[in-house]
Amino acid sequence: MQESKMTWGQALRVYLKPKVLAMFFLGFSAGLPFLLVFSTLAAWLTDYGVSRTTIGFFGLVGLTYSIKFAWAPVIDHLRIPFFNGLLGKRRSWLLLSQLGIALCLFFLANLNPQLALTKIALIAVAVAFCAASQDVVIDAFRIESASEELQGAMAANYVFGYRVALLVAGGGALYIADIADWSTSYLSMAGLMGVGIITTLIVAEPDHTKAAELAKPFERAWIERIWGSGEHSGLKEWFVKAVICPVIDFFKRNGRFALILLLLIGIYRISDLAMGVMANPFYLDLGFSKTDIFQIVKVFGFFFSILGAYLGGLLVVHYGIMRPLILGAVMVAATNLLFAHMAQIGPDKNWLAILISADNVSAGISNTVFIAYLSSLVNQEYTATQYALFSSLMTLPGKFISGFSGIVVDSMGYSVFFTYAAILGIPAVLLAVYVWWRDNRKAEVDTPTTS
Numbered sequence: 001m002q003e004s005k006m007t008w009g010q011a012l013r014v015y016l017k018p019k020v021l022a023m024f025f026l027g028f029s030a031g032l033p034f035l036l037v038f039s040t041l042a043a044w045l046t047d048y049g050v051s052r053t054t055i056g057f058f059g060l061v062g063l064t065y066s067i068k069f070a071w072a073p074v075i076d077h078l079r080i081p082f083f084n085g086l087l088g089k090r091r092s093w094l095l096l097s098q099l100g101i102a103l104c105l106f107f108l109a110n111l112n113p114q115l116a117l118t119k120i121a122l123i124a125v126a127v128a129f130c131a132a133s134q135d136v137v138i139d140a141f142r143i144e145s146a147s148e149e150l151q152g153a154m155a156a157n158y159v160f161g162y163r164v165a166l167l168v169a170g171g172g173a174l175y176i177a178d179i180a181d182w183s184t185s186y187l188s189m190a191g192l193m194g195v196g197i198i199t200t201l202i203v204a205e206p207d208h209t210k211a212a213e214l215a216k217p218f219e220r221a222w223i224e225r226i227w228g229s230g231e232h233s234g235l236k237e238w239f240v241k242a243v244i245c246p247v248i249d250f251f252k253r254n255g256r257f258a259l260i261l262l263l264l265i266g267i268y269r270i271s272d273l274a275m276g277v278m279a280n281p282f283y284l285d286l287g288f289s290k291t292d293i294f295q296i297v298k299v300f301g302f303f304f305s306i307l308g309a310y311l312g313g314l315l316v317v318h319y320g321i322m323r324p325l326i327l328g329a330v331m332v333a334a335t336n337l338l339f340a341h342m343a344q345i346g347p348d349k350n351w352l353a354i355l356i357s358a359d360n361v362s363a364g365i366s367n368t369v370f371i372a373y374l375s376s377l378v379n380q381e382y383t384a385t386q387y388a389l390f391s392s393l394m395t396l397p398g399k400f401i402s403g404f405s406g407i408v409v410d411s412m413g414y415s416v417f418f419t420y421a422a423i424l425g426i427p428a429v430l431l432a433v434y435v436w437w438r439d440n441r442k443a444e445v446d447t448p449t450t451s
Contacts, residue, residue: 011317014153015310019145022203023154026094026138027161028168029196033101033131035169036108036189037061037124043174044182045120048113058121064128065135066395072136072388073242088205090141095200097137100130102193109186134196139391140384143375144206151372152316152324159309159368163302168192208380215381219245246382246389253379257438261377264431265390266397268370271333271425272363273398275418278405282339282414287347296349301356308364315365316372322436325373328366329432333425335359340418370394 014020035041042055075093083092104127111120142154169189176185223232223240251258283293315324338355345351374394378386401424408417 011153011314014150014317015157015313017150017153019203020150020153020157022199023142023157024161025195025199026141027158028165029098029161029193029199030131030135030138030158031162031165032169032189032192032196033105033127033134035166036105036173036186037127037131040169040173041120041124044177044185045113047177047182050113050117054117058124061121061124061128064125065132066392068132068136069385069388069392071133072385073246075133075136076140076246076382076384077238077242087200089208090137090144091200091203091205093137094134094141095197097130097134098193098196098200101127101134102190102197104130105186105190105193109183109190136384136388139375139387141203141206143378143383143387144208144380145203148321148372148376149317151375152313152321152368154313155368155371155375156309156313158371159364160306163306167302211380215245215249215379218249222248242385246379246385249379249382250377250386260431260435262393264428264435265374265394267431268329268428269332269366269394270398270401270428271336271421272366273395274401274405274424275336275339275421278402278409278414278417281409282343283352285414286343288349288352292347292349292352296352297356300353301360304357304360305364308361309368310364311361312365312368312372316369321369321373321376322432322439324365324369326429326432326436328362328369329425329429331358331362332366333422333429335362336418336422336425340415340422343414343418 038059038061041058045055045058079089080092080096083095086092087095104123108120108123108127111123113120138158142158143151146154173185173189176188219241222245223237226240226244227236254261279297280293283297284290288296312324312328315327335355335358338358342348342351342355374387374390377390405417408420
């Protein structure tokens with residue numbers, strides 16, 4: 001990978017490119033349904049007297065997002081009749097998933113939790129399925145629409161749009177429900193899916209021709225290796241192309257080094273994810289009020305997370321991916337030490353503001369750069385499948401470890417817990433440095449010398 005890309009002026013102008021601007025609106029479309037089947041839906045059910053136990057079971061809807069890789073091969077290789085001819089592979093899937101979200105939200109708006117709780121649960125799963133499918137398509141569309149050097153900027157705009165949508169679907173939906181009713185609130189959210197639909201109709205379909213042609217000999221060889229020579233059923237050929245080849249392709253391109261890359265993907269965010277579930281209990285236990293948390297952590301932190309995302313995009317455009325990737329890993333681990341220090345000094349609002357600034361900037365940089373890095377690892381013939389697998393892998397270890405975070409806090413206290421969380425980030429830093437060193441060494445070997 002090249003490490004020097006553009007001047008700072010050129011890097012800033014990247015954000016004005018139409019394909020980069022479009023990612024803000026697609027990010028908004030991706031973020032809007034998320035809270036509408038989680039915390040916002042929980043608030044609606046609470047208003048109608050649904051039990052806490054039942055509301056808790058609605059949290060299982062989130063599993064849909066975690067297993068989206070299971071149907072990503074279908075999205076990668078199945079063409080939707082009629083729509084594919086009009087819009088192309090990615091845009092037709094985008095439009096279908098967005099219309100599905102809008103329609104399901106419309107149905108939700110016309111239901112009463114006291115009379116149709118089962119229907120609400122089923123439709124919530126349908127919203128989550130369509131939303132997770134939309135995520136798969138948007139990731140593939142983003143990677144295929146722009147070169148590697150623009151991926152940081154594309155990711156930054158996507159994150160910005162996603163964050164704005166979370167504010168709208170969280171605070172905005174609650175506000176509408178307060179001044180009107182829940183039906184009006186969810187109807188409004190269904191209407192706002194028009195942002196994504198209009199964007200899908202305007203943007204250009206990525207060109208898949210070259211990647212598809214390059215993949216044909218590879219896919220044919222593996223079809224014959226698995227099923228033998230001769231003609232085979234369409235289902236057998238599809239299974240090899242859509243499910244087997246994406247995995248084989250990744251290992252074929254990277255060899256045994258693929259295992260190192262998968263390890264880096266799995267542990268890069270582990271320091272961040274391991275402590276995430278303990279953040280709000282930490283603020284409350286320290287003595288901050290809910291208003292303090294809203295004003296400083298949520299509102300103040302929102303702007304710094306966006307700042308971090310855009311800084312991450314600029315760093316990728318200017319320096320390439322690997323050096324900002326290392327920086328992001330260092331910053332995420334280091335900010336955990338600020339949490340450990342905060343646990344010692346108590347509820348100081350100035351320190352909380354400093355902590356939230358540093359934490360959100362570091363998270364914004366690391367997330368944006370890591371998205372760009374994962375994007376650089378995929379083959380554009382298998383974009384949706386490979387990226388869905390990577391994005392699932394990057395959260396699993398951290399989420400698993402976070403399940404034990406309460407045990408550490410109860411037995412050793414917050415200061416020790418956050419120190420441990422910082423230490424968990426060290427392997428990611430070292431591995432990122434190693435991958436950077438290896439890429440540089442490989443580039444030197446591959447570059448021909450001139451006499």
